[in-house]
Amino acid sequence: xxxxEPEQAFVLHWGxxxxxWGVNRSVAQIHALLYxxxxxxxxxxxxxxxxxxxxxxxxxLKELLSWRLIETTSxxxxxxxxxxxxxxxxEMATRIVEGRRQRxxxxxxxxxxxxxxxxxxxxxxxxxxxxRIAETLNLxxxxxxxxxxxxxxxxxxxxxxxxxxxxxxxxxxxTGKS
Amino acid sequence: xxxxEPEQAFVLHWGxxxxxWGVNRSVAQIHALLYxxxxxxxxxxxxxxxxxxxxxxxxxLKELLSWRLIETTSxxxxxxxxxxxxxxxxEMATRIVEGRRQRxxxxxxxxxxxxxxxxxxxxxxxxxxxxRIAETLNLxxxxxxxxxxxxxxxxxxxxxxxxxxxxxxxxxxxTGKS
DNA sequence: CGTTAATTTCTGTTTTTACTGAAATAACTG
DNA sequence: CAGTTATTTCAGTAAAAACAGAAATTAACG
Numbered sequence: 001x002x003x004x005e006p007e008q009a010f011v012l013h014w015g016x017x018x019x020x021w022g023v024n025r026s027v028a029q030i031h032a033l034l035y036x037x038x039x040x041x042x043x044x045x046x047x048x049x050x051x052x053x054x055x056x057x058x059x060x061l062k063e064l065l066s067w068r069l070i071e072t073t074s075x076x077x078x079x080x081x082x083x084x085x086x087x088x089x090x091e092m093a094t095r096i097v098e099g100r101r102q103r104x105x106x107x108x109x110x111x112x113x114x115x116x117x118x119x120x121x122x123x124x125x126x127x128x129x130x131x132r133i134a135e136t137l138n139l140x141x142x143x144x145x146x147x148x149x150x151x152x153x154x155x156x157x158x159x160x161x162x163x164x165x166x167x168x169x170x171x172x173x174x175t176g177k178s
Numbered sequence: 179x180x181x182x183e184p185e186q187a188f189v190l191h192w193g194x195x196x197x198x199w200g201v202n203r204s205v206a207q208i209h210a211l212l213y214x215x216x217x218x219x220x221x222x223x224x225x226x227x228x229x230x231x232x233x234x235x236x237x238x239l240k241e242l243l244s245w246r247l248i249e250t251t252s253x254x255x256x257x258x259x260x261x262x263x264x265x266x267x268x269e270m271a272t273r274i275v276e277g278r279r280q281r282x283x284x285x286x287x288x289x290x291x292x293x294x295x296x297x298x299x300x301x302x303x304x305x306x307x308x309x310r311i312a313e314t315l316n317l318x319x320x321x322x323x324x325x326x327x328x329x330x331x332x333x334x335x336x337x338x339x340x341x342x343x344x345x346x347x348x349x350x351x352x353t354g355k356s
Numbered sequence: 357c358g359t360t361a362a363t364t365t366c367t368g369t370t371t372t373t374a375c376t377g378a379a380a381t382a383a384c385t386g
Numbered sequence: 387c388a389g390t391t392a393t394t395t396c397a398g399t400a401a402a403a404a405c406a407g408a409a410a411t412t413a414a415c416g
Contacts, residue, residue: 004302006293010311013289019372020282022200024404036307043363053406058364079414080362087310089317104198111191115184124182129214132265133188139267142340149344157347162320164350166327169335171349172342197402202374221393231376236394257384258392 001049007036011050022100026052027060031069031085040073040082067099090155101147109144112137179227185214189228200278204230205238209247209263218251218260245277268333279325287322290315 003011011032018028029050034041041049043057050057061083064070069092072081086092116137119130150158161168181189189210196206207228212219219227221235228235239261242248247270250259264270294315297308328336339346 004297004300004307006297006300006303006311007307009296010293010307013286013293017282017286020200022198026404036310038304038306055364055366055407056405058362059405062364089313093317093321104195108191108195115188115191118187119182119184122182122184125184126216128216129182129185129188132214133184135267139271143271146340146343153344153347157350160350161347162324165324166331168346168350169331169339172335172338172346204374233377233394233396234375237375240394 001033001037001041001045003033003036003049010036024060024063026050026056027063030057030060031064034064034070034083034085035087037084040075040084042078042080042082044080046083068095090159094151097147098151101144105140105144109137109140112140179211179215179219179223181211181214181227188214202238202241204228204234205241208235208238209242212242212248212261212263213265215262218253218262220256220258220260222258224261246273268337272329275325276329279322283318283322287315287318290318 011029014032015025015029017023019025029052030046033046033049043054043061046052046057046061047054061070064083064085065072068086070083070085073084075082086095112133116130116134119125119133150161153161189207192210193203193207195201197203207230208224211224211227221232221239224230224235224239225232239248242261242263243250246264248261248263251262253260264273290311294308294312297303297311328339331339
């Protein structure tokens, strides 16, 4: 597979984006490529198109699979794995968020939880410090609770909420300006 | 300033968190320290407490100032700068999000915008590719629009929305289950 | 069951990013 | 304005992450 000028620019930019948001450049590039591709690609094709080492492609694909951003599809009469990216943008975003939640957010939540205990039970720690650590935990928990609730809503409702934006606030009693 | 065991653990963990979310470790550590501190600290004190080079502290503080996560306070009879972190968690979160938006998100938005133009006007690029790049842009724009609307709401309303979570969906006509 | 193709693991290299410490500059003080 | 003290810049070093290529493993096929 050969990329046109703009396609190439997109892939490169996506890779750059990745690095700034804590995603490996190769991983992001491969994801972008599969997102644009009009047919399932083999690891070999990816290697050639992006000029990155075969081993690197292999590992990056595994990573993308674990994020559930790509899937393998079998092609009849070909024993090699073929890869496709999920194409629904909303779903993509959801899975990225969910991935980061599992890998970074939840572990931090539990670390902070024990840390709050430690701080409260340690007389060398000021009440203020303990409280601030606790507040951090609370805020993150609140955000997580909110996320978990939103996740239960059907996608249609999610996009409605997104589209309506701040107008929603007007529906809630007691939050008006007056 | 000396840190208790749990305080130290918090600072270290916060630094680790930072690296995973694209924030420099020293920057995050210093932020955590100032967040816990019960009084404004000088650069010198930070250097001693965290054992990181003076120059590093200086640059990190400048970084934190540019994110508006810390402020300088003058102490009478002392010509050195003293630093304090903002303590309201919600406000902290807001400023971090706003910072990343300005630095990463908006630039990407404009890059993608020109990229969509390029792709549409380039006959070597398939319609599908161009559409997918465009969809990516649209989704990111939608998210940004939503964010901008939310930002206009008074903090009280913001937390209400956060607390009510999915219950909000029930208020919106046409998004019910049936 | 041996051969070939495909994939993965592993070790060493390269690249990038973070950090230090010295030197330069700037800001204040008597 | 000479002497200090505080801050910043900068060049070099160290640490971390990403990556390549060879070697090893696994899976398919006749």
